[in-house]
Each structure stands twice: as structure tokens, then as C-alpha cells.
Amino acid sequence: MAVKTGADHLKSLRDGRAVYLDGKRIDDVTTHPAFRNACATIAAMYDYQADPANIEKMTFASPTTGDRVSRAWELQRSLAEMQARRDALMDWARLHFGFMGRSPDFIASGLAGMRMGYPILAGLDKKRADAVRGYYEFARDRDLFVTYGVVNPQGDRSKGASDQGDAFHSVAVVDEDAAGITVRGGKMLGTSAIMANEVFIGNVVPLRDGEENYAVAFCVPLNAKGLKILSRKSYEGSATSAFDNPLSSRLDENDAVFWLEDVKVPWDRVFATRDIKMSRDIFHATPAHVSHNYQSQIRLVVKLQFLLAIARRIAEVNGIIAFPQVRETLGKLAAQATMVEAMLSAIETSGQTTADGAYYYPSRQFLYATLCVTQTLYNGFVNDIRELAGGGLIMLPSSIEDFASPEIAPWIRRTQRSGVTDAEGRVKFFKLAWDALGSEFASRHAQYEMFYVGASFVTRGYMFANYPWAKGEAMLDGILESYDVASELAKTGRKPADRRDGGER
Ligand SMILES: Cc1cc2nc3c(=O)[nH]c(=O)nc-3n(C[C@H](O)[C@H](O)[C@H](O)COP(=O)(O)OP(=O)(O)OC[C@H]3O[C@@H](n4cnc5c(N)ncnc54)[C@H](O)[C@@H]3O)c2cc1C
The missing domain is CATH 2.40.110.10 (Butyryl-CoA Dehydrogenase, subunit A, domain 2)
Incomplete structure (x- = not known):
């Protein structure tokens, strides 16, 4: 073939x-x-x-x-x-x-x-x-x-x-x-x-x-x-x-x-x-689960870039891009999208080799961390964009048919205004934004990003099982071992009371 x-x-x-x-x-x-x-x-x-x-x-x-x-x-x-x-x-x-x-x-x-x-x-x-x-x-x-x-x-x-x-x-x-x-x-x-x-x-x-x-x-x-x-x-x-x-x-x-x-x-x-x-x-036990979910993160990076472009365009079309609070929201969203890109990079650079040395596959630790973070991040990300949009997502003609009506079209042209595009451009863009952010299709995507890999208690369980706890525990045990009651009291010339006096046997 x-x-x-x-x-x-x-x-x-x-x-x-x-x-x-x-x-x-x-x-x-x-x-x-x-x-x-x-x-x-x-x-x-x-x-x-x-x-x-x-x-x-x-x-x-x-x-x-x-x-x-x-x-x-x-x-x-x-x-x-x-x-x-x-x-x-x-x-x-x-x-x-x-x-x-x-x-x-x-x-x-x-x-x-x-x-x-x-x-x-x-x-x-x-x-x-x-x-x-x-x-x-x-x-x-x-x-x-x-x-x-x-x-x-x-x-x-x-x-x-x-x-x-x-x-x-x-x-x-x-x-x-x-x-x-x-x-x-x-x-x-x-x-x-x-x-x-x-x-x-x-x-x-x-x-x-x-x-x-x-x-x-x-x-x-x-x-x-x-x-x-x-x-x-x-x-x-x-x-x-x-x-x-x-x-x-x-x-x-x-x-x-x-x-x-x-x-x-x-x-x-x-x-x-x-x-x-x-x-x-x-x-x-094989790299299967991490491999298909690594593909999901590649896809999600692209989706967040697309949604971020919608966010910025909303601010431009509505003339709010110069407001400091709007820039702050856009900056926050850009930071979140960048963090997901950085995590994708970490999944790759921290990858692992199979036990037989033959293949290289995505890092379990970084992949599961990314899944835990992104399945809760997505809906907040979309919500912040909806907050930028206000009623513009809804203030729309019922359908393209309204543009074909000699009676309705002039009213659309008078009510759909923007400093950067004409009425058709504004309606066209906001219809797309609604499809991505608020339509039944968009709402299904919210559910998808929350659940496609399992409920959050499941992904957090994967994370629990794949985090290298020993790294932090070695430090914790190190400091706990560096002092005790006897050594601290000895610094002031004292010693612990007899344990039996405290009820210990
Ligand atoms: C849009 C979409 C597309 C999907 N596509 C696919 C696909 O192509 N292939 C596929 O195989 N699956 C797919 N899934 C299914 C997905 O794998 C499951 O939805 C996911 O595994 C969660 O299982 P569940 O829906 O049965 O939720 P449940 O396991 O029933 O969990 C729902 C909620 O109930 C509570 N809960 C349930 N059990 C417990 C528990 N033991 N402890 C504590 N709380 C609990 C939690 O609050 C949890 O969030 C898709 C899901 C969606 C939403």
C-alpha cells in the first residue's frame, strides 16, 4: 500500500x-x-x-x-x-x-x-x-x-x-x-x-x-x-x-x-x-498509558494556543486590550499555556528507557503531573476568556440568514460595531468564539478535558504512585536525624528526665 x-x-x-x-x-x-x-x-x-x-x-x-x-x-x-x-x-x-x-x-x-x-x-x-x-x-x-x-x-x-x-x-x-x-x-x-x-x-x-x-x-x-x-x-x-x-x-x-x-x-x-x-x-506496566496520554498533551498545547488567540482577539475586537486588568488576564492565560508547553518539554527530556534498553518513552512523573494540572486548569482557562468576552458571545444574530434579509441586515450593521473590524467580521469572530467557549460542543470539551483520562481522583492516584517521594524524604530524614532532645538539652548542660517518670515503660 x-x-x-x-x-x-x-x-x-x-x-x-x-x-x-x-x-x-x-x-x-x-x-x-x-x-x-x-x-x-x-x-x-x-x-x-x-x-x-x-x-x-x-x-x-x-x-x-x-x-x-x-x-x-x-x-x-x-x-x-x-x-x-x-x-x-x-x-x-x-x-x-x-x-x-x-x-x-x-x-x-x-x-x-x-x-x-x-x-x-x-x-x-x-x-x-x-x-x-x-x-x-x-x-x-x-x-x-x-x-x-x-x-x-x-x-x-x-x-x-x-x-x-x-x-x-x-x-x-x-x-x-x-x-x-x-x-x-x-x-x-x-x-x-x-x-x-x-x-x-x-x-x-x-x-x-x-x-x-x-x-x-x-x-x-x-x-x-x-x-x-x-x-x-x-x-x-x-x-x-x-x-x-x-x-x-x-x-x-x-x-x-x-x-x-x-x-x-x-x-x-x-x-x-x-x-x-x-x-x-x-x-x-508497559509505556502504553503514558504514551497515549503524552499525545494528549501535544494536542492540548495546540488547543491552548488556539484559545489564547481567541482571548487576545476578543480584547482587540472589543477595544479593551489596553486596560491593565485585561492585559493582566491575558498575561495569566499566556503563562498557563506556556507552563503546559514547558511541562510537555519536561515529559520528553525526563523520559525513560525501557528495561531492555531498546526504546525511549515519556516520563511517568512529569506526564502524570501534567494530567493532574491540566484537567483542572482547562475550565478555569475557558472561564477567564468568557469573562473577557462579556455579552459579546451572546449579542449575535440568530443565524447567517439574518445577513440575507434586507430588513434585518442594516440593523446588524448598526449594532455590531468594533474599532478593528466590520459588522460581518465581528459576528463571524464571536460566533467562532462561542463555539469554542460556550456552545454545547464547547461544553462537551470541558467534560472531555476533565475526564478523558479518568476522574481527578484517578489521575492523582497515578501521580501518588509515580512521584519519587524519596528525594524529599532523604532531606527530611536528614534534618530530623541532626538533632534530638538529648543533644539539644546537652547544649545547656541538662539531660532528659527519666522516661519512666512520664509514664513510658
Ligand atoms: C467527552 C468524553 C469522552 C470520552 N472518551 C472516551 C474514550 O474514547 N474511550 C474511553 O474508554 N473512555 C472515554 N471517556 C470516558 C472516561 O474514560 C471516563 O469518563 C472516565 O474514566 C471517568 O469515569 P466515569 O465517567 O465513569 O466517572 P466516575 O468514575 O463515575 O466518576 C465520576 C465522579 O464520581 C466520583 N467518584 C466515582 N468513583 C469514586 C471513587 N472510587 N472515589 C471517589 N470518588 C468517586 C468522583 O467525584 C468522580 O469525579 C470519555 C469521557 C468523556 C467525558
């Missing part, structure tokens, strides 16, 4: 997958008004990498086939390779301004991390480790867009997967035979499932003893027999025009609940089955 193009990707999505929206099954996501523009955005990413001007930067030659595939699949061996790969992924993120959270490079990064951890997995279960390695090569060599569903659907979170009143509330093993396993149940939350090629089903959340039936990890094509993709409301579908909803009309990556109705998974795609340790270790 020559390098994958947008047309190749769109063709691959016409595969009979079972996507459901508004009570109906969707025949072709690439042409349906609820999904077609998001599909086209992903296609543009593949066209960008296939452009002869970008091919060297964006792709590398598969060691198996020699064909060029996305750098997202590359197994970095050094800091320099990691930085070159990051530059490519950042170019990709700029095409969607950081709004496509589960773009093709997200899970590709995670699968690459799993592959880097092959020796660890082989130590646990050689056959399943071979399946991970084989699938990585299969997906890489076809430059597949893989997404994932690795969280059990919400139900009663105080109870385990097996205690939800339905043994198949979450994906569980039904049966196994010589060909593979059969699975049934639900998973959340398949972002990009409508427009990816395959899905990784697994468990990033710990399972309890006795829940072995749920301890699975595997990949299947999104048109696998029995796999249902239950879409949430489409923001693209309710976007009235590119002028009114410039972001949600093109960048609604969609989220969906998966239902697997006795889906058959062949053994060469089963990475863990009835194995709680393996299903967790493929993420956390």
Missing part, C-alpha cells in the same frame, strides 16, 4: 458498521449530515501526511513492508526521535486546533507503547504478548485509525462489574473455543468510533478478585458482527452552517456507547482474557 490518503480512509468507513442515531441505523457515516464533516476532517489529516511536501516529516517507512505510515506508530529510541515525532503530531493537531481528542495518533501511540513493553508482557503470557506485537504490526502497516473503550458503563459505582444486576452490563467473556473468545456487554465511551477503523476494548480501571470474566483486552474492526455503536446527539447535525458553528460543524468527533452482542474475537487479537493482571499491565 502506498501512503494512506483521505480517500482511502473514507472508503474504509463504508464497511457496514452499525451506527445508531436518533432511532435509526446510519448507512454511510461519510455522507450523513451528522458525521460527514468530522469524517472529512480526519480524511484531511491523512491527505496532509500523504502530501509529498510533508511525507518525510509526517511518516516513516514500516520496517516490515517499507511503506510509509504515520509517525504516530514509530517506536522512539531516543529523545531526538521523540521530539521529531512530536513535531509531526503537533502539525496534525493544528489541522483540528486540538479539538479532535481521539484523533488517529492517540491509540496508535498507546499501541506503540504496548509494543515497547513486549518483554514485560511476554513474561506474563507469551501467547497474548505475541498477539499484542502482531496486532501492533498489523495496525501500523495498514495505518489504521484505532479508538478505544476501556471504561465500564456507569451504573452503580459503589459496586463491582459483576454486581450491577446484569452480568453483561460491561463487556465480559461468554465463551472460548479453538478460534478465540466470544464477548458480550457494554463499554464507554467510544469517542471517534463512528470514523475509526477498529476499537480496542479493555480495562483501564482496576477490577476486583472474582471479576476475571471482565478482564479482557482485544481489538476488533468497527464493523465486527454484533458490535453496535450508539451515538450521542450529534452537534454537527444541529450545526446550521459553517458561519454559525465553524468548529462544531467540522470537528464533532462524536462519542458513543458500545454494545457487543456475542462478538467473536480470534486469538491473534486477544491480548488478555480472564486475566486481571494482564488486562491492567498492558496499560500500566
Whole structure:
């Protein structure tokens, strides 16, 4: 295969997958008004990498086939390779301004991390480790867009997967035979499932003893027999025009609940089955979890740069940029965006080498610190920009149709004023700002940035487990050991009272 193009990707999505929206099954996501523009955005990413001007930067030659595939699949061996790969992924993120959270490079990064951890997995279960390695090569060599569903659907979170009143509330093993396993149940939350090629089903959340039936990890094509993709409301579908909803009309990556109705998974795609340790270790003992979340930080740097440009433009359009308080807010936002960039740099420069010395992967300490900080930073960042904007985000014509009305258009021209642009320019900009900051699409992004890697108590748990506590503790123990009651009293010629007088025995 020559390098994958947008047309190749769109063709691959016409595969009979079972996507459901508004009570109906969707025949072709690439042409349906609820999904077609998001599909086209992903296609543009593949066209960008296939452009002869970008091919060297964006792709590398598969060691198996020699064909060029996305750098997202590359197994970095050094800091320099990691930085070159990051530059490519950042170019990709700029095409969607950081709004496509589960773009093709997200899970590709995670699968690459799993592959880097092959020796660890082989130590646990050689056959399943071979399946991970084989699938990585299969997906890489076809430059597949893989997404994932690795969280059990919400139900009663105080109870385990097996205690939800339905043994198949979450994906569980039904049966196994010589060909593979059969699975049934639900998973959340398949972002990009409508427009990816395959899905990784697994468990990033710990399972309890006795829940072995749920301890699975595997990949299947999104048109696998029995796999249902239950879409949430489409923001693209309710976007009235590119002028009114410039972001949600093109960048609604969609989220969906998966239902697997006795889906058959062949053994060469089963990475863990009835194995709680393996299903967790493929993420956390290998560089997988840090690798896909490192990609998320590359994307977030781009998104914050984009939002910062919106913040400054609001101040310019409204003529408030010279006010000291406004500059202070812009300075604060710029400092926060710069801090996230600096943390990305630290994730890279403090990276680690796999135990076999073969690969270089992102620093666990700095990656988890960045996740903890950014999942709470995002909403404050957006809120500060909304504070700069005032009612300008709402003081807008109902739709582009108002500009076509000879009666209404003159009133728009008289009420939409700015020192730096005309009425059309002002409305155009503030419609985009609302789509990024306040629309239903924007609100979904607020939820995404808070939860895409897990709730905050989960990320803080990762941080707790990966912080090198010994550094500070060595200092603390050093100073505590440098004095005691006896040595301090001795300085004034005294000594401690007999301990037994204080009740100690
Ligand atoms: C827009 C969006 C897109 C997503 N895309 C994907 C995707 O593509 N693939 C995927 O697999 N997942 C995806 N997710 C799902 C995401 O992984 C989960 O939302 C996340 O792991 C949090 O789990 P939860 O939603 O079940 O929240 P819960 O675990 O139910 O937590 C919600 C809140 O309940 C409280 N809580 C729950 N349990 C505890 C506890 N044990 N101790 C203390 N407090 C607790 C906390 O206040 C917590 O913030 C996405 C989520 C969103 C919002």
C-alpha cells in the first residue's frame, strides 16, 4: 500500500458498521449530515501526511513492508526521535486546533507503547504478548485509525462489574473455543468510533478478585458482527452552517456507547482474557498509558494556543486590550499555556528507557503531573476568556440568514460595531468564539478535558504512585536525624528526665 490518503480512509468507513442515531441505523457515516464533516476532517489529516511536501516529516517507512505510515506508530529510541515525532503530531493537531481528542495518533501511540513493553508482557503470557506485537504490526502497516473503550458503563459505582444486576452490563467473556473468545456487554465511551477503523476494548480501571470474566483486552474492526455503536446527539447535525458553528460543524468527533452482542474475537487479537493482571499491565506496566496520554498533551498545547488567540482577539475586537486588568488576564492565560508547553518539554527530556534498553518513552512523573494540572486548569482557562468576552458571545444574530434579509441586515450593521473590524467580521469572530467557549460542543470539551483520562481522583492516584517521594524524604530524614532532645538539652548542660517518670515503660 502506498501512503494512506483521505480517500482511502473514507472508503474504509463504508464497511457496514452499525451506527445508531436518533432511532435509526446510519448507512454511510461519510455522507450523513451528522458525521460527514468530522469524517472529512480526519480524511484531511491523512491527505496532509500523504502530501509529498510533508511525507518525510509526517511518516516513516514500516520496517516490515517499507511503506510509509504515520509517525504516530514509530517506536522512539531516543529523545531526538521523540521530539521529531512530536513535531509531526503537533502539525496534525493544528489541522483540528486540538479539538479532535481521539484523533488517529492517540491509540496508535498507546499501541506503540504496548509494543515497547513486549518483554514485560511476554513474561506474563507469551501467547497474548505475541498477539499484542502482531496486532501492533498489523495496525501500523495498514495505518489504521484505532479508538478505544476501556471504561465500564456507569451504573452503580459503589459496586463491582459483576454486581450491577446484569452480568453483561460491561463487556465480559461468554465463551472460548479453538478460534478465540466470544464477548458480550457494554463499554464507554467510544469517542471517534463512528470514523475509526477498529476499537480496542479493555480495562483501564482496576477490577476486583472474582471479576476475571471482565478482564479482557482485544481489538476488533468497527464493523465486527454484533458490535453496535450508539451515538450521542450529534452537534454537527444541529450545526446550521459553517458561519454559525465553524468548529462544531467540522470537528464533532462524536462519542458513543458500545454494545457487543456475542462478538467473536480470534486469538491473534486477544491480548488478555480472564486475566486481571494482564488486562491492567498492558496499560500500566508497559509505556502504553503514558504514551497515549503524552499525545494528549501535544494536542492540548495546540488547543491552548488556539484559545489564547481567541482571548487576545476578543480584547482587540472589543477595544479593551489596553486596560491593565485585561492585559493582566491575558498575561495569566499566556503563562498557563506556556507552563503546559514547558511541562510537555519536561515529559520528553525526563523520559525513560525501557528495561531492555531498546526504546525511549515519556516520563511517568512529569506526564502524570501534567494530567493532574491540566484537567483542572482547562475550565478555569475557558472561564477567564468568557469573562473577557462579556455579552459579546451572546449579542449575535440568530443565524447567517439574518445577513440575507434586507430588513434585518442594516440593523446588524448598526449594532455590531468594533474599532478593528466590520459588522460581518465581528459576528463571524464571536460566533467562532462561542463555539469554542460556550456552545454545547464547547461544553462537551470541558467534560472531555476533565475526564478523558479518568476522574481527578484517578489521575492523582497515578501521580501518588509515580512521584519519587524519596528525594524529599532523604532531606527530611536528614534534618530530623541532626538533632534530638538529648543533644539539644546537652547544649545547656541538662539531660532528659527519666522516661519512666512520664509514664513510658
Ligand atoms: C467527552 C468524553 C469522552 C470520552 N472518551 C472516551 C474514550 O474514547 N474511550 C474511553 O474508554 N473512555 C472515554 N471517556 C470516558 C472516561 O474514560 C471516563 O469518563 C472516565 O474514566 C471517568 O469515569 P466515569 O465517567 O465513569 O466517572 P466516575 O468514575 O463515575 O466518576 C465520576 C465522579 O464520581 C466520583 N467518584 C466515582 N468513583 C469514586 C471513587 N472510587 N472515589 C471517589 N470518588 C468517586 C468522583 O467525584 C468522580 O469525579 C470519555 C469521557 C468523556 C467525558
